Every structure is written in C-alpha cells, then in structure tokens.
Amino acid sequence: MPKVPEISVLVLACWLAVSPPVTAGEFEQNAAQQVIRGQIEAFKSGNNAEAYSYASPTIKNFFPDVSVFMDMVKRGYAPVYAPQDYAFGRVKENPDGSIAQELKVIGPDGRSWTALYSLKRQPDGSWKINAVRLHPGNEQAV
Numbered sequence: 001m002p003k004v005p006e007i008s009v010l011v012l013a014c015w016l017a018v019s020p021p022v023t024a025g026e027f028e029q030n031a032a033q034q035v036i037r038g039q040i041e042a043f044k045s046g047n048n049a050e051a052y053s054y055a056s057p058t059i060k061n062f063f064p065d066v067s068v069f070m071d072m073v074k075r076g077y078a079p080v081y082a083p084q085d086y087a088f089g090r091v092k093e094n095p096d097g098s099i100a101q102e103l104k105v106i107g108p109d110g111r112s113w114t115a116l117y118s119l120k121r122q123p124d125g126s127w128k129i130n131a132v133r134l135h136p137g138n139e140q141a142v
Contacts (some may be wrong), residue, residue, distance in 0.1 A: 029091050030121045032099045035127045043081050056120055056128035079107035080115050080136060097121055112137025
C-alpha cells in the first residue's frame with residue numbers, strides 16, 4: 001500500500017478545520033431549492049420548455065407535452081406560476097430519499113399560499129419535482 005505523504009494529510013486536516021460544516025442533507029436541500037427556484041423563474045420568464053424540464057418522469061407521464069403541462073400549471077397552480085413573492089419554509093428529508101420542501105407564496109392576486117413540493121432524486125443525481133400541493137394561507141399581503 002503506498003504511503004500518503006505527510007504534507008497531504010496536513011493540508012487535508014487544515015482544510016477540514018477551516019471548512020464550514022456542510023452535511024449531505026444541506027447540500028441536497030439547497031439543490032432541491034435551486035430546482036424549485038429555477039422552475040418558478042422559468043415560469044416568470046415565459047420559458048415553458050425550461051419549466052417543464054424540472055418535472056419528474058412521473059409528472060411527464062401525466063402531462064407528456066409542454067403545452068399540456070403549462071395549461072395545467074396556469075389553471076391549477078397560479079400562485080407558483082406567477083408569484084408576487086415567495087420564500088422557502090420547512091424542509092424534510094423522507095426515509096425514501098425524497099425531499100418535501102415547503103414554499104410560502106404570495107399569489108398574483110395577493111393571497112397567501114403554502115406550496116408543498118415533493119422532489120425525487122433521479123438516476124443521474126439530479127432532483128426533479130414530483131408533486132406540488134397548494135394550501136391556502138391565512139394572511140393577505142399588505
């Protein structure tokens with residue numbers, strides 16, 4: 001077995017000592033939030049193909065065409081399609097490896113909503129949106 005040079009061990013130890021603690025869970029949560037943010041920004045900019053690219057294969061099976069997907073989103077998910085504002089809330093990593101991410105949303109009409117996103121890791125390591133459930137909030141935007 002080749003001997004590891006002492007300098008390499010010292011550099012690694014120093015790097016570990018000064019690196020901020022990042023758990024795999026934090027990395028995955030950040031990646032999932034990037035997917036949600038990417039889809040919302042694609043909706044806002046009118047880039048339908050990009051918005052559709054964030055959907056999981058399961059969603060694409062139900063809505064096999066970009067235009068059908070976008071029609072469903074516009075009709076049933078206006079708060080996430082055209083939000084005035086949004087902020088990430090609680091997040092939960094499920095035992096099956098999926099992530100449940102809460103999103104607080106102010107919809108286009110000023111009403112408050114909570115969107116609960118379910119994201120699944122794909123075989124290529126990417127995260128895709130597998131479901132979104134909307135629940136009315138209890139406050140009105142000022």
